[in-house]
Amino acid sequence: QSALTQPASVSGSPGQSITISCTGTSSDVGGYNYVSWFQEHPGKAPKLIIYDVITRPSGLSTRFSGSKSGSTASLTISGLQAEDEADYYCSSYTSSSTWVFGGGTKVTVL
Amino acid sequence: EVRLVESGGGLVKAGGSLRLSCIGSGFTFSDYGMNWVRQSPGKGLEWVSSISGGGDYIYYADSVKGRFAISRDNAENSLFLQMNSLRADDTALYFCARANWFSLDSWGQGTVVTVSS
Numbered sequence: 001q002s003a004l005t006q007p008a009s010v011s012g013s014p015g016q017s018i019t020i021s022c023t024g025t026s027s028d029v030g031g032y033n034y035v036s037w038f039q040e041h042p043g044k045a046p047k048l049i050i051y052d053v054i055t056r057p058s059g060l061s062t063r064f065s066g067s068k069s070g071s072t073a074s075l076t077i078s079g080l081q082a083e084d085e086a087d088y089y090c091s092s093y094t095s096s097s098t099w100v101f102g103g104g105t106k107v108t109v110l
Numbered sequence: 111e112v113r114l115v116e117s118g119g120g121l122v123k124a125g126g127s128l129r130l131s132c133i134g135s136g137f138t139f140s141d142y143g144m145n146w147v148r149q150s151p152g153k154g155l156e157w158v159s160s161i162s163g164g165g166d167y168i169y170y171a172d173s174v175k176g177r178f179a180i181s182r183d184n185a186e187n188s189l190f191l192q193m194n195s196l197r198a199d200d201t202a203l204y205f206c207a208r209a210n211w212f213s214l215d216s217w218g219q220g221t222v223v224t225v226s227s
Binding site (some may be wrong): 001003012020032034036038044046048051052057086090091093096097099100101102104 | 155156159171205211212214215217218220
């Protein structure tokens with residue numbers, strides 16, 4: 001049950017696009033299209049922003065998009081805004097019928 | 111509106127026990143698998159345990175296997191986590207989260223567990 005690998009931090013200026021990667025194995029990210037992404041602001045519960053690799057929950061901004069290639073999933077935030085400054089976590093369902101999370105990425109809006 | 115409310119956290123000495131609870135509302139509780147996820151201070155999220163809607167499928171992270179037990183009472187829309195033989199590294203904010211197929215789509219605000227050594 002090793003954690004998925006994410007960069008510790010990513011930064012960008014308002015209006016720019018940034019991408020966060022999430023690398024796993026064939027037992028999780030690479031084996032299933034069940035990757036989710038969560039946004040967490042300080043003191044708040046995690047919020048689901050992408051599920052099943054590419055799907056946005058109803059009502060969520062189209063500035064968030066997901067993709068996957070092999071065992072690496074990615075979250076792209078386009079048109080970066082100040083309110084996007086938060087921690088982002090990826091997660092995948094696994095071959096053991098469990099879930100595994102990434103270590104988290106701190107997004108800073110410059 | 112889906113709502114999950116955790117309770118039962120607190121301060122406990124190493125080796126002690128605690129029982130966490132989570133009450134769900136705004137959805138048919140028995141239709142969904144439920145999970146516990148924790149977050150140590152200043153650290154990332156760690157999946158802890160899951161239980162299917164009917165309670166017949168249960169899974170644990172290796173870090174808690176043999177010490178924690180997940181259960182549910184669908185008549186009371188409640189999820190539980192019995193935590194025994196607690197260690198300092200179990201100190202964390204514990205969230206309950208609803209599983210919607212293969213994503214954790216709704217989360218509570220969490221309950222804090224502090225284990226003193």
